[in-house]
Amino acid sequence: MRAEDSPPPIRLVPAHDPPLSADVLLQRVARGDQQAFAALYDLVAGRVYGLIRRVLRDPAQSEEVAQEVFVEVWRAAARFDGTRGGALGWIFTIAHRRAVDRVRSAQAAAERERRAAVLDPRDDDRGYDEVFEQVETRLEHERLRNCLGGLTEVQQESITLAYYRGYTYREVAELLDVPLGTVKTRMRDGLIRLRDCLGVA
Amino acid sequence: MTPADVHTLVGAYVLDALDSDERSAVEDHLEACTACADEVAELRAVAAELAADAAEAVPAALRSAVMAQVAVTRQLPPALRRLEPAAVAPTAVAPTAVAPTAVAPTAVPPVEAARRPRRWPRPLTAVAAGLVAVSAGLGAVVVDQQTRLDTARQQSEVLDALAATTLDSPASSPVAGGGRLAVIGARDAAAGVALVVARDLPDLPEGMVYQLWLVGAQAPRPAGTLVGGTGSTDHLVPTSATDTDIALTVEPAGKALQPTLPLLVSVPLRV
Numbered sequence: 001m002r003a004e005d006s007p008p009p010i011r012l013v014p015a016h017d018p019p020l021s022a023d024v025l026l027q028r029v030a031r032g033d034q035q036a037f038a039a040l041y042d043l044v045a046g047r048v049y050g051l052i053r054r055v056l057r058d059p060a061q062s063e064e065v066a067q068e069v070f071v072e073v074w075r076a077a078a079r080f081d082g083t084r085g086g087a088l089g090w091i092f093t094i095a096h097r098r099a100v101d102r103v104r105s106a107q108a109a110a111e112r113e114r115r116a117a118v119l120d121p122r123d124d125d126r127g128y129d130e131v132f133e134q135v136e137t138r139l140e141h142e143r144l145r146n147c148l149g150g151l152t153e154v155q156q157e158s159i160t161l162a163y164y165r166g167y168t169y170r171e172v173a174e175l176l177d178v179p180l181g182t183v184k185t186r187m188r189d190g191l192i193r194l195r196d197c198l199g200v201a
Numbered sequence: 202m203t204p205a206d207v208h209t210l211v212g213a214y215v216l217d218a219l220d221s222d223e224r225s226a227v228e229d230h231l232e233a234c235t236a237c238a239d240e241v242a243e244l245r246a247v248a249a250e251l252a253a254d255a256a257e258a259v260p261a262a263l264r265s266a267v268m269a270q271v272a273v274t275r276q277l278p279p280a281l282r283r284l285e286p287a288a289v290a291p292t293a294v295a296p297t298a299v300a301p302t303a304v305a306p307t308a309v310p311p312v313e314a315a316r317r318p319r320r321w322p323r324p325l326t327a328v329a330a331g332l333v334a335v336s337a338g339l340g341a342v343v344v345d346q347q348t349r350l351d352t353a354r355q356q357s358e359v360l361d362a363l364a365a366t367t368l369d370s371p372a373s374s375p376v377a378g379g380g381r382l383a384v385i386g387a388r389d390a391a392a393g394v395a396l397v398v399a400r401d402l403p404d405l406p407e408g409m410v411y412q413l414w415l416v417g418a419q420a421p422r423p424a425g426t427l428v429g430g431t432g433s434t435d436h437l438v439p440t441s442a443t444d445t446d447i448a449l450t451v452e453p454a455g456k457a458l459q460p461t462l463p464l465l466v467s468v469p470l471r472v
Contacts, residue, residue: 188212
């Protein structure tokens with residue numbers, strides 16, 4: 001029997017409408033739709049909180065920052081343009097920046113001085129190797145792990161120390177004992193290589 | 202900090218690995234450098250992958266705390282940096298075939314309630330724009346309103362009124378594939394803003410958006426997005442003197458560099 005004689009395939013109709021995307025929800029939030037905001041919260045809260053938690057560690061502070069982030073998403077939704085990137089990227093940018101700002105302000109001046117004096121990154125009580133263990137065990141996406149694995153050591157370390165630990169590029173340069181210019185370049189070309197590997201943007 | 206210095210900081214900026222002075226310097230530069238802003242947007246999408254990777258169980262108390270705070274938090278209106286607040290002489294809503302005139306800011310007394318549709322909010326101060334609806338050659342609808350546009354809810358009410366009026370009129374255009382779209386333009390001496398309203402655009406697959414474009418003397422540039430579905434959607438677009446038309450296409454979200462044909466609709470910015 002030829003393919004054209006076959007009856008059309010049975011289409012499974014979902015019982016409910018498929019969930020709306022973050023982009024659609026954010027546009028509705030921009031017009032004051034609180035139900036859309038609740039749906040957006042349910043869609044992204046796990047990832048937002050998880051990201052903040054990874055940077056901040058402390059659950060109570062992470063909860064505070066997460067609340068600030070969501071209120072900011074509500075407040076500024078009408079300012080989101082949609083032309084330069086999607087809603088998820090915008091939300092994660094807000095979350096990451098607030099987490100990083102909080103983790104830096106929480107550091108006592110004494111601790112900063114102490115860390116600046118550290119010669120061996122492994123002496124840092126945040127546990128340099130611990131960074132990668134934590135990232136490794138939490139990484140659920142094979143694709144991301146593979147793409148990170150495709151970076152050079154300095155590229156990977158620069159990016160993960162900055163993104164998941166909130167270090168500035170100067171602190172990363174100290175920790176890795178690498179010139180400032182090198183760290184700056186590796187962050188950028190590491191991201192570019194990740195972009196090509198992940199197939200985003 | 203020279204532009205060359207700023208270029209080297211783009212990666213660190215995207216990773217939030219700069220101190221606040223450096224961050225400000227980069228952001229100042231991004232306002233002036235489209236190429237850098239595009240690169241930042243691309244690399245931000247990569248950082249979002251780093252973020253999206255890990256989800257965690259969220260404390261239940263967070264949700265109720267967020268919802269409670271949101272219920273009492275005022276939203277920011279869209280950024281309209283180039284629109285100067287101006288009081289304009291009000292006129293009644295009426296379709297006409299007369300070419301629109303440029304609206305010059307003049308001081309006027311507050312409008313009597315009888316002149317405005319009842320559902321528009323009472324103005325507290327005279328902050329307004331004269332708005333002209335432009336059709337694809339069918340004439341113009343002149344709409345004026347005075348209202349305080351400083352909350353998203355009030356803006357939303359005004360937008361609803363304008364959208365409905367214009368989309369129902371001959372000043373709107375059909376969109377290929379479904380729906381209707383209209384452009385309501387305002388122009389002052391230096392620059393303009395266009396309010397693009399649309400209705401009943403079909404739903405799009407996940408990851409696709411309706412992308413607006415400004416077309417004119419320059420290469421087409423992205424001008425915001427619209428959403429599909431029943432009901433109306435809108436976007437405020439700052440325009441420049443060399444822009445002549447607004448066009449709509451379907452694009453992958455966040456990846457629009459130039460329009461992917463076909464154009465679903467194209468509307469001139471002035472009659």
